[in-house]
Amino acid sequence: MRNPPPDVALPRRRRLRIEVGTLIAGLVAAQAAMLGLLGYWGAGRLLHGVAREAHLEEHVRLETEIRAYLASATGAVRALAQAPKHRGERGADERNAELARALVAQSAALDALYFVDADGNTIGVGRESGAAPRPIQDRAAKPGRIDLRAQDWMREAAASASPVWSEPHVLAYSAGRGVSFAAPADGADAHGTREGMAVGEVSFGHLHALVESFSHAxxxxxxxxxxxxxxxxxxxxxxxxxxxxxxxxxxxxxxxxxxxxxxxxxxxxxxxxxxxxxxxxxxxxxxxxxxxxxxGGLRRGLVAAAMVLALTLIAALALSLWLSRRITGPVEVLARVARRIGRLEFDNLPRVDSSVEEILRLEQALDESAISLKAFRKFVPADVVSELVKQGRPLAPGGRLAEVTAMFTDIEGFTGISASVPPGVLVPQLTEYFNAAAGVILAHGGTIDKYIGDGMMILWGAPVAQEDAPVRACRAALALCDALDELNAQWTARGLRALRTRIGIHTGPAVVGLLGSSERLAFTAFGDTINVASRIEGANKEFGTRVLASGHTVAALGNGFVTRPIGEAQLRGHGGRWALFEVVASS
The missing domain is CATH 3.30.450 (Beta-Lactamase)
Structure with a gap:
């Protein structure tokens, strides 16, 4: 994949665990908040409605009791007012008094019930603190007597010819303060004057007892x-x-x-x-x-329910985070595995612990990719692929000019050896040699371009530029000779034939890149530098040397090596003469 230009802004990246956790937690929190707000709003309205209904019920109950209580008093007063022939007949006072006594006995609201005639005379009954009714017989001429006819409420009743409740006042025939109910008597005399007024007294004590019963709680x-x-x-x-x-x-x-x-x-x-x-x-x-x-109790229950809801929300958030970890944890592990596979690192890949089928399938797919690429790495230099991917270069045919140091190796007399040694013996021996050589080359930063029969083509400076490429190549050549000497000692002890390798090194410009068809590519280098390095390797046979390097390479070594000048030589198959040096040792 190509890297984007440096001036192009990359989209902000977020971790999947954060995204999944935030999504789940956000959904849970939003749902809980919505339910909580709706529940609180609904519960508040419900509680307020319950309180209003309870208040209304208690208020109506008390109002009904007061109305019934006062109705018993007004009914008794009206009954007395409607009694016929209040005066002018023999025994009328006694009959009125007896009627008042009977009415008071039936009405617990009345403290006194009496009749005031047109002359101001009063006849009736009264009682105090639940005692038996006592007779009231008061004449207008009695000294010190209050004339009830002078009271505003009596005048109002007489003028309107309708019943009237008084304002609070000191009761005339009951203890303490209270209110009186006055009802004009039915009928009139010959002059059209009302015969009198029926009056009932209700003390505050009875009304206080009623209003104090407002709430049973x-x-x-x-x-x-x-x-x-x-x-x-x-x-x-x-x-x-x-x-x-x-x-x-x-x-x-x-x-x-x-x-x-x-x-x-x-x-x-x-x-x-x-x-x-x-x-x-x-x-x-x-x-x-x-x-x-x-x-209050319901509200406290609501608060407790809110606390339970909050705890449930916290538990749900914790569960959502745990679920997101269960989902994204293995995904993060697989992401690291994919990155390592992308770098062609296949050893000790981590495993995931998940029961999610899709994640297990993804792990299996990555395992199969790793197996395939691990096999592919045996044919393609891993460092070449890694570097090309890192540089963002397209995997398409192409090349560039670069300063490289090329090395060619070849086993001396291998044609005869292959004819005389059975393949079952020669191939394992050759594999041991290439394993040792590859280890040496990679240890010195070289890239094995290809195996050519019993030889190898190695590059320094490509695909990654290396300022000390000649030094690395010469050190690798000497280390390869030492490794081969150790192998020869082992092979001789096992009765196998010793091998001797020849190495040629040259430094110069070459075209490096991916060559081949659109279906199959190979990273390599070509040009005169590569041809000269190959010819220098062949010159070892002429000069009896193991490691030969061109003057271009030796000039870049400095004082770190011991070299022996061979002189200028004409390379086979190449025009011109080249200064050659044997690389003996590193100082």
Whole structure:
């Protein structure tokens, strides 16, 4: 693959493990966040709805009880007002008193029930603290008596000819303060004047007992107020002087939102507020209930559920990271294997530990590639392929001019040896020689271009440029001679024939590159430098030497070698004369 030009920006790369882990974790986190937000929103609305329903139920219950309680009182008063012939007949007072006694006995709401005639005389019954009814008989001429006919609520009832509830006042025939209900009597005298007024008294004690029953759980309060906001009865204690009274805030909020009051924030606590008129009276029932008292347990359960959800999310994220590691870990190992195969490094390749079938198939495919390329490496110099791939050069026919040092080797008298030694003996012996030679060449940075029968063509300076190519070549030549001497000693001990190699070295320009067809290529070098190196190797036979090098090569060695000048010689098959030197040893 070609390397991109240096001015072209490469796309940003990311690790697969990060991408997979981020994807899985992101999906899990997004889903959990969405579910959490929807759950929190829905649970909040549900809890608020539950609290409102509980508050409404308790408020309606109390309102119903108050209405029933007051209805028993107003019914008794109306019954007394509708009784016929309140005066003008003998025994009328006794009959009115007896009727009042019976009505009071049936209505627990009344503390007193009496009739006030047009002259201000009063006849009826009263009671205190659940005691038996006592008779009320009060004449208008009685000293110190309060004339009920002068009360505003009595006047209003007489003027409107309809029942009226009074404002809170000191009760006339009951202990303490309360309210009175006045109903004009049916019928009139000859002058069209009403005969009188039936009045029932309801003390605050009864109403307090009702509003205090607002919440059976002991939370929340209620109050009954009149049209001007004056308190008739309330279940809690009023705030101390100078402090904010919650009832004032409740009334203000209910006035601003008569249909659906929002939550009231008082003393860092949220209250549900409700206000409704009490039918048949000029009063309103208001109630306020801490939302926490109703749904606190549910809210704490919601928090616990949120914590469980958070822990579940953390566990899911950990699981996603583990899964991504299980997936990407083997992929990273296989990526390293692929890179090593690309560098033609096939020894001790790591194995993957995975149960994913696709990953196992990929590992098998890489194993097969490694086996094929390992066999291919025996035919193609690995360093040549690696360098071409590293340089990004296309694997197509082509060449370039480069300064190289070429070496040719040849076994002396091999033609006769091959004719006299059986192949089963000669081939293993020759293989030992080439193994030793290849080790020496590679150790000195050379590239074995090709094997030519019993000889070799070796290059320095290609495919990778080497400034000390002549030095490397001459050291390799001397090391090859030493290695062959050791092999000869072993072969002689085993009864095999000793071999002697001849080496020729020359330095100069040559065309190097991939040559061949589009289907099959070979890395090689050609040119006059290559031909001269081959001819110098053949000159060893004429001069009886083992290692011959051209003057061009020796000139680049410096003082690191011991050489013996041979003189100028005419090379066979090549025009011109060449200065030759025997490379004896390295100094």
């Amino acid at each position: 002991g939370a929340g309060d209620s109050a009954v107020v009149d049209a001007q906001g004056k308190v008739i009865a309330r279940s809690d204690e009023p705030a101390s002087k100078g402090a904010a009274d919650i009832l004032d805030e409740v009334l203000a909020l209910a006035a601003a939102h008569p249909l659906d009051a929002p939550l009231l924030d008082h003393a860092s606590q949220a209250y549900l507020v409700r206000a409704t008129p009490i039918a048949g009276t000029p009063w309103r029932l208001v109630s306020w209930l801490p939302e926490e008292a109703v749904v």
